[in-house]
Amino acid sequence: MEMRQVRYFIAVAEEENFTTAARRLNVSQPPITRQIQQLEAELGVELFSRGKKGVKITSAGQAFLREAKQIVNRSRLAVERSRAAARGEIGTLEMAYFGSPIFSILPRLMRRFRDENASVSISLHPLMKKEQVEAVKDGRIQIGFGRYYPFDPDLSIEQVADEPVMLAMAASHRFAGRDTLSLKDVQKEPFIIFPRSGRPSFADETLRAFHEGGVDPRIEFEAEDLSSALALCAAGLGLCVAPTSVAGLSWPGIRFAELPQLNVQCPVSCIYLADNQSPILSRFLRMIRSVDLV
Amino acid sequence: MEMRQVRYFIAVAEEENFTTAARRLNVSQPPITRQIQQLEAELGVELFSRGKKGVKITSAGQAFLREAKQIVNRSRLAVERSRAAARGEIGTLEMAYFGSPIFSILPRLMRRFRDENASVSISLHPLMKKEQVEAVKDGRIQIGFGRYYPFDPDLSIEQVADEPVMLAMAASHRFAGRDTLSLKDVQKEPFIIFPRSGRPSFADETLRAFHEGGVDPRIEFEAEDLSSALALCAAGLGLCVAPTSVAGLSWPGIRFAELPQLNVQCPVSCIYLADNQSPILSRFLRMIRSVDLV
DNA sequence: GCAGATCGATACGCCTATGGTATGAATATG
DNA sequence: CATATTCATACCATAGGCGTATCGATCTGC
Numbered sequence: 001m002e003m004r005q006v007r008y009f010i011a012v013a014e015e016e017n018f019t020t021a022a023r024r025l026n027v028s029q030p031p032i033t034r035q036i037q038q039l040e041a042e043l044g045v046e047l048f049s050r051g052k053k054g055v056k057i058t059s060a061g062q063a064f065l066r067e068a069k070q071i072v073n074r075s076r077l078a079v080e081r082s083r084a085a086a087r088g089e090i091g092t093l094e095m096a097y098f099g100s101p102i103f104s105i106l107p108r109l110m111r112r113f114r115d116e117n118a119s120v121s122i123s124l125h126p127l128m129k130k131e132q133v134e135a136v137k138d139g140r141i142q143i144g145f146g147r148y149y150p151f152d153p154d155l156s157i158e159q160v161a162d163e164p165v166m167l168a169m170a171a172s173h174r175f176a177g178r179d180t181l182s183l184k185d186v187q188k189e190p191f192i193i194f195p196r197s198g199r200p201s202f203a204d205e206t207l208r209a210f211h212e213g214g215v216d217p218r219i220e221f222e223a224e225d226l227s228s229a230l231a232l233c234a235a236g237l238g239l240c241v242a243p244t245s246v247a248g249l250s251w252p253g254i255r256f257a258e259l260p261q262l263n264v265q266c267p268v269s270c271i272y273l274a275d276n277q278s279p280i281l282s283r284f285l286r287m288i289r290s291v292d293l294v
Numbered sequence: 295m296e297m298r299q300v301r302y303f304i305a306v307a308e309e310e311n312f313t314t315a316a317r318r319l320n321v322s323q324p325p326i327t328r329q330i331q332q333l334e335a336e337l338g339v340e341l342f343s344r345g346k347k348g349v350k351i352t353s354a355g356q357a358f359l360r361e362a363k364q365i366v367n368r369s370r371l372a373v374e375r376s377r378a379a380a381r382g383e384i385g386t387l388e389m390a391y392f393g394s395p396i397f398s399i400l401p402r403l404m405r406r407f408r409d410e411n412a413s414v415s416i417s418l419h420p421l422m423k424k425e426q427v428e429a430v431k432d433g434r435i436q437i438g439f440g441r442y443y444p445f446d447p448d449l450s451i452e453q454v455a456d457e458p459v460m461l462a463m464a465a466s467h468r469f470a471g472r473d474t475l476s477l478k479d480v481q482k483e484p485f486i487i488f489p490r491s492g493r494p495s496f497a498d499e500t501l502r503a504f505h506e507g508g509v510d511p512r513i514e515f516e517a518e519d520l521s522s523a524l525a526l527c528a529a530g531l532g533l534c535v536a537p538t539s540v541a542g543l544s545w546p547g548i549r550f551a552e553l554p555q556l557n558v559q560c561p562v563s564c565i566y567l568a569d570n571q572s573p574i575l576s577r578f579l580r581m582i583r584s585v586d587l588v
Numbered sequence: 589g590c591a592g593a594t595c596g597a598t599a600c601g602c603c604t605a606t607g608g609t610a611t612g613a614a615t616a617t618g
Numbered sequence: 619c620a621t622a623t624t625c626a627t628a629c630c631a632t633a634g635g636c637g638t639a640t641c642g643a644t645c646t647g648c
Contacts, residue, residue, distance in 0.1 A: 003297045045380040063379035067372030078361030085357035086339040
């Protein structure tokens, strides 16, 4: 069965007249006759009863007509959907994150993207940085978020935000209540740094900034991630440097203070295939770049 | 967009390999390349990304694939449905009735037909005999049921049942309670006959039978139809001859008695186009003829 | 009742477009 | 580095689709 036969059939069925259908289809009448004959032969079914004066659709023809309309509708849909997908208007954005971006900019980005691209669904995977690189390379995800990605020739690494940091301490700490602290205030304090794995990391950047400020902090613990670090911090085991955005959330037993002398780069970056083929990802990146992310 | 392109596309999409797809489709590889190229050109969309080593389907291709599968499914359905319709296995049987058949054999016929043809829906219209003839001729209905149809060259008239009759009387009538009556018993009684319109009719047949039995009944009323006749009868305005099957129903205030001496033909017939084109009707007629309808 | 109009089917020639073979370019494989 | 694999391209033969012309049947109008 060929599409042409379906189209011709629908025209004839609706006109109940071969000649009129031919005019409507901008072809002459004989081709209509032949295509309908071939269709009937293939089906083994009489679609029109050629009675005296004109043709009439049979019940088999009516049954075929219903399906035929579905076929052309689906064809139209196929065109529209594939074009929309090519423009990145429909489909799925597979993304991954590691660490604190899930607390800060990621929710805002996802919200904004969904608002502007209602027909694109987002799938979010928690993945270590190393797993993210693999997943991006073999197409399981299109983009990964995290901090401090190592260089990779196949990947584009793009910084999407750079936050200041704050100092976290237990609510019972003697500095709790102070809005601002100096490096001198904290130079004797025990510190908790994170994350433990995946160098280079925020931990390295924190240490670098302390040394730059002339302080050699006492590292009491290396926590697995931000949540663990703040838990230890709340237990009074030390102070902790954390991105500002997480200070916006309420952490039980934690107080935050500014530490303006500490020059920490706290960037959130994303990675994606350097030769990005995904129109959805292109849309997402365009949005990221257009948004002011503190 | 042509069906061939859709079929080729699906094969390539599923194999993610032009050469393998070509083997599966029993064609050589170049035609595959060309058809896919043409499809992409028509859509204005890249369906496969030709990267180093092999091809990979794009997101647009995946979107198209989903619709493409729907298209071939619909095509298969179109073939199956139209063939089933041609065999009379699906569709609608449009039928009409006039008068008492609705109380007797019609429910049984419809029930039986539905049991054996679950996918055929039945549409039932109450239509005068004259309207039935028109409706059959211009295809609005396929079959009409009633009694005493006049001859018509375009129509087949087929008797489907022939019932004996009983005598109906008011529950207060002096004969009420008697199982059997003779012509002599009732020769002085007033009678109600029906229907009033649509000669020849059951009324004519009733009168003929009385005359044949040597009785010239006193016609008190000519009722519109069976229901009206029995209503008048229940009011004690006269006796009424009715088909046996309606005696099976319970009519308030009515008693029935047999009248064996009255030789009434009480046939139920149906009419349909002499050159019947409808496979559903053929099925229905075959069933009617195979059923024993008393 | 006959001429003309209408409608679908058929015949035939032209040409598009499909498929096949051969081959090229790029890349993976051993 | 030679070979194999894979998709794209070139070219040819041909199947099949379209248009013109025409037929046969039926309906219409005078």
